[in-house]
Amino acid sequence: MAATVIDGKAFAAKVRERVKAHVTRLVEEHGVMPGLAVVLVGENPASEVYVRSKGKATREAGMKSVEHKLDAATSEADLLALIGELNRDETIHGILVQLPVPDHIDADKVLAAIDPAKDVDGFHISNVGLLGTGQKAMVPCTPLGCLMMLREELGSLSGMEAVVIGRSNIVGKPMAQLLLKDSCTVTIAHSRTRDLPGVVRRADIVVAAVGRPNMVTSEWIKPGATVIDVGINRIEKPEGGTRLVGDVDYEDVAKVAGAITPVPGGVGPMTIACLLANTVTACCRKLGLAEPEGLTA
Numbered sequence: 001m002a003a004t005v006i007d008g009k010a011f012a013a014k015v016r017e018r019v020k021a022h023v024t025r026l027v028e029e030h031g032v033m034p035g036l037a038v039v040l041v042g043e044n045p046a047s048e049v050y051v052r053s054k055g056k057a058t059r060e061a062g063m064k065s066v067e068h069k070l071d072a073a074t075s076e077a078d079l080l081a082l083i084g085e086l087n088r089d090e091t092i093h094g095i096l097v098q099l100p101v102p103d104h105i106d107a108d109k110v111l112a113a114i115d116p117a118k119d120v121d122g123f124h125i126s127n128v129g130l131l132g133t134g135q136k137a138m139v140p141c142t143p144l145g146c147l148m149m150l151r152e153e154l155g156s157l158s159g160m161e162a163v164v165i166g167r168s169n170i171v172g173k174p175m176a177q178l179l180l181k182d183s184c185t186v187t188i189a190h191s192r193t194r195d196l197p198g199v200v201r202r203a204d205i206v207v208a209a210v211g212r213p214n215m216v217t218s219e220w221i222k223p224g225a226t227v228i229d230v231g232i233n234r235i236e237k238p239e240g241g242t243r244l245v246g247d248v249d250y251e252d253v254a255k256v257a258g259a260i261t262p263v264p265g266g267v268g269p270m271t272i273a274c275l276l277a278n279t280v281t282a283c284c285r286k287l288g289l290a291e292p293e294g295l296t297a
């Protein structure tokens with residue numbers, strides 16, 4: 001039995017339609033247009049691609065999009081000053097500082113400067129703490145997108161064994177928190193994990209967020225497991241040029257898994273859809289409105 005392909009691109013389009021409907025309501029009934037500001041420091045071709053597609057998706061959803069492209073030599077003080085301005089700007093409901101930032105800037109300090117209510121990435125320590133204690137937070141976009149796909153595919157996740165490979169603050173750890181909140185039994189694996197294949201083989205749900213092309217193979221997968229591939233790796237093609245692959249050896253794992261996300265067209269498009277969703281959520285919370293349906297964890 002070949003695995004079900006979880007079409008992240010199609011699901012993201014549905015989430016973006018929901019976002020658009022909420023935006024229309026906010027504009028028509030409350031006279032408020034949600035606004036997202038994306039800040040990019042320095043030149044990184046991959047980051048520029050994401051920032052451009054975020055801007056396009058934001059406008060398509062009927063929201064205000066602002067992009068700040070700063071020189072690689074921008075000082076930490078100047079970046080903090082810009083964040084201060086965006087924090088005070090009434091037309092901006094979401095602020096995202098694209099990571100990584102250049103080495104002379106302290107990323108933790110920058111993230112701490114963002115108003116937690118506008119922290120649509122969910123990276124501010126207040127949001128991290130709120131999520132970790134089961135309170136209403138802004139939830140990081142990539143893990144939120146993964147959770148939405150898992151719920152859509154599996155229904156209730158309660159009691160399932162989940163293994164998250166990777167313990168970063170932006171993917172692995174918040175993913176584990178969300179799975180725990182949905183009552184999975186959660187294991188977080190990383191580079192020091194002993195017998196990683198054996199650990200992963202226990203999982204009903206595998207989330208791979210490592211950054212190593214095609215690392216996860218079919219021998220690691222319990223038959224029927226659901227596999228979410230967060231990895232985005234650009235590799236050289238034998239015939240020249242490059243292509244994107246995930247952390248999962250897709251062709252191989254698809255023979256054993258119950259369901260699997262492709263790369264591209266899986267987690268990536270859902271991340272962008274959830275960024276828009278978080279911006280609408282931030283706007284609704286600011287106005288004291290009910291949580292927008294279908295857009296939150």
Ligand SMILES: NC(=O)C1=CN([C@@H]2O[C@H](COP(=O)(O)OP(=O)(O)OC[C@H]3O[C@@H](n4cnc5c(N)ncnc54)[C@H](OP(=O)(O)O)[C@@H]3O)[C@@H](O)[C@H]2O)C=CC1
Nearest residue numbers: 142166167168171190191209210211230231232267268271
């Ligand atoms: N689709 C999307 O929207 C997004 C995709 N990504 C992609 O997801 C991937 C992970 O991103 P991110 O979390 O930021 O990466 P990080 O580099 O911050 O974290 C990688 C994690 O993988 C672990 N790891 C590394 N090597 C191994 C190994 N051999 N076995 C087991 N674990 C290992 C590391 O362990 P340790 O902590 O021990 O070093 C670390 O915890 C990347 O490919 C990135 O491009 C990221 C964000 C969004």
Ligand SMILES: Nc1nc(=O)c2c([nH]1)NC[C@@H]1CN(c3ccc(C(=O)N[C@@H](CCC(=O)O)C(=O)O)cc3)C=[N+]21
Nearest residue numbers: 050096097098099100121232264265266268269271272
């Ligand atoms: N503050 C911050 N927030 C982030 O959310 C953030 C970040 N910094 N830094 C970089 C990572 C990476 N990331 C991606 C978003 C979309 C795709 C995406 O849409 N990918 C397409 C393919 C795009 C392509 O072809 O290059 C897909 O998978 O189908 C990928 C990766 C968000 N990140």
Ligand SMILES: [Mg+2]
Nearest residue numbers: 246248250263
């Ligand atoms: Mg793959």
